[in-house]
Amino acid sequence: MIESFNGLYKWELIYPQGPWAGLEDVEFATLEYVDWFNHRRRHGEILDGRRRFTTPAAHEAEFYSQTAPATPAAAQ
Known part of the structure; x- marks a missing residue:
């Protein structure tokens, strides 16, 4: 399943919006994407x-x- 998400992430965010200025730009874009x-x-x-x-x-x-x-185990 994670491979599927990684593929979508790259296809919908990384490739269309690149090239990226730096890692910080990718991190903020990733937060917005998620x-x-x-x-x-x-x-x-x-x-x-x-x-x-x-x-x-x-x-x-x-x-x-x-x-x-x-019900928590402690309450039983």
Whole structure:
């Protein structure tokens, strides 16, 4: 999976916006890219045979809203 992300990262950010002035420019652009990737870039997923597009952050929030909170071991 990480190879897939690295490929997208290079294809969507590094190659189109290069050449880069320095490492600091790449670091700041990477922070912006990760924020965009998680909160605004829609990804396709298949649910019950239907394709739905959502962001990773929205998918994670939906998952945790449907999951019962775990009780800490110390409280049991």
